[in-house]
Amino acid sequence: MEGKRSVRMCCLCNERRASLSRPKTLEQICRECFYLAFEDEIHQIIVSNRLFIRGDRVAIGASGGKDSTVLAYVLSKLNRIHDYGLHLFLLSVDEGITGYRDDSLETVHRNQIQYGLPLKVVSYKDLYGWTMDEIVKLIGLKNNCTFCGVFRRQALDRGAAFLKADKLVTGHNADDIAETVLLNILRGDIARLSRCSSIITGEDGPIPRCKPFKYTYEKEIVMYAYFKKLDYFSTECIYSPNAYRGFAREFIKDLERIRSPFSSLFILFVCLFVIHNHVIAYRPRAILDIIKSGENFRISTTTKMPEQGTCERCGYISSQKWCKACVLLDGLNRGLPKLGIGRSRVAIGCKEENESHGGKSIESKQCGSLDF
Amino acid sequence: MQLTLEFGGGLELLCDSKKIHNVNVEFEQQNGEDKLTMKGLLSWVRTNLIKERPEMFMKGDTVRPGVLVLVNDCDWELSGQLNTSLEEKDVVVFISTLHGG
Numbered sequence A: 001m002e003g004k005r006s007v008r009m010c011c012l013c014n015e016r017r018a019s020l021s022r023p024k025t026l027e028q029i030c031r032e033c034f035y036l037a038f039e040d041e042i043h044q045i046i047v048s049n050r051l052f053i054r055g056d057r058v059a060i061g062a063s064g065g066k067d068s069t070v071l072a073y074v075l076s077k078l079n080r081i082h083d084y085g086l087h088l089f090l091l092s093v094d095e096g097i098t099g100y101r102d103d104s105l106e107t108v109h110r111n112q113i114q115y116g117l118p119l120k121v122v123s124y125k126d127l128y129g130w131t132m133d134e135i136v137k138l139i140g141l142k143n144n145c146t147f148c149g150v151f152r153r154q155a156l157d158r159g160a161a162f163l164k165a166d167k168l169v170t171g172h173n174a175d176d177i178a179e180t181v182l183l184n185i186l187r188g189d190i191a192r193l194s195r196c197s198s199i200i201t202g203e204d205g206p207i208p209r210c211k212p213f214k215y216t217y218e219k220e221i222v223m224y225a226y227f228k229k230l231d232y233f234s235t236e237c238i239y240s241p242n243a244y245r246g247f248a249r250e251f252i253k254d255l256e257r258i259r260s261p262f263s264s265l266f267i268l269f270v271c272l273f274v275i276h277n278h279v280i281a282y283r284p285r286a287i288l289d290i291i292k293s294g295e296n297f298r299i300s301t302t303t304k305m306p307e308q309g310t311c312e313r314c315g316y317i318s319s320q321k322w323c324k325a326c327v328l329l330d331g332l333n334r335g336l337p338k339l340g341i342g343r344s345r346v347a348i349g350c351k352e353e354n355e356s357h358g359g360k361s362i363e364s365k366q367c368g369s370l371d372f
Numbered sequence B: 001m002q003l004t005l006e007f008g009g010g011l012e013l014l015c016d017s018k019k020i021h022n023v024n025v026e027f028e029q030q031n032g033e034d035k036l037t038m039k040g041l042l043s044w045v046r047t048n049l050i051k052e053r054p055e056m057f058m059k060g061d062t063v064r065p066g067v068l069v070l071v072n073d074c075d076w077e078l079s080g081q082l083n084t085s086l087e088e089k090d091v092v093v094f095i096s097t098l099h100g101g
Helices: A031-048 A066-081 A101-115 A124-128 A132-139 A144-162 A174-187 A190-196 A218-227 A243-257 A264-277 A286-296 A324-333 A344-349 A351-356 B038-048
Strands: A057-061 A087-094 A119-123 A167-169 B002-008 B020-024 B067-071 B091-096
Touching: A031 A066, A031 A218, A057 A066, A057 A144, A066 A087, A066 A101, A066 A218, A087 A101, A087 A124, A087 A144, A101 A119, A119 A124, A119 A144, A124 A144, A132 A144, A144 A167, A144 A324, A174 A190, A174 A218, A174 A243, A174 A286, A190 A286, A218 B067, A218 B091, A243 A286
Parallel strands: A057 A087, A057 A167, A087 A119, B002 B091
Antiparallel strands: B002 B020, B067 B091
């Protein structure tokens, strides 16, 4: 065990030196076998879940970060070698964040050339008349991620519609999805809990979204990008301390490291999962087990689910009279940026404002940034 | 000991935004053994290279969960993590997986 000079061989080919330990299986494999295994797993996920059909126009949500960069690379490679017959596009959102998005968009522009994929950039400024820089100047660093999350979701849909895309794919990985499952449990958000762990969502909406990396571990994505020397951008958004998600993220990373199941938080969550699913989250499969738990949550038929309709103002899908983006935008334009922020408790605080333009129907939903 | 240290995935921001550091690590002999391990290197890096937010890099005596470590392009999980012993001219890479997608 001691010392790196004791060379281990790849457990698959037994020919080359092992370069990494796979987080999912703890297999020790070489780079070449890793590339094959990584790409083949994603291919199997795509095929077995029927994510695409031949001739589909597929928009890849590209931020310039590690996940979307690897996704664009792997999808264009798989499309080529397995002849999926897909038309791939890169779709980026320019939130208007100086020193962050402008830099990462440069990465996407390079990816456009490197992978030979057409690129479409949609900007908050064009769609909504506001950049995130301007919004933060007005509302400060509280709730800004709510605006950004809600606006981004719609911006991606509008960009995909512009590209006449049949599907929108995003780079959400297994770690992201496990975090989201935990967060939605902590928030008691039943509607999102059942949705966030599905590999395809929005099938009833205009453009279905899918997550080919749903079962792909973050570590493998980063290792793949590193070994392949892929060009990606890695700076945290300057406006996002993202504390709540950060907690779930660290918790899951710690879960993976736990060797004995005696931490109190661990037991709390194990109980939660066992009660519902008879699944025990345990290293190193903690992440996959949490995703599995999310998938298995059944919603009793008596639980009232929000009904889907369309926004009276812009026609986007919405369970309320106006969609969340329109409520937020209306608040910004009228100089009442707190409108539509937070949950019912805050909504009561804003009651007078709400009543002045249409009454209770414009109640706020939860922060969209946790949604996929 | 001459080593090349590389920081990526956003970790470079913790050490003057410089990705590659060619360093000469002076280390104390421990238990009479004349070798530097990753454990010793991590504490050296924390003291000498990390300029801000050390909690983004380390947790306890090891790297923060979500930071990948490669020694000569090989995952340190294969070489004994903190016990990995280092030799002259080794290349150690630290990559954070925690920054945006």
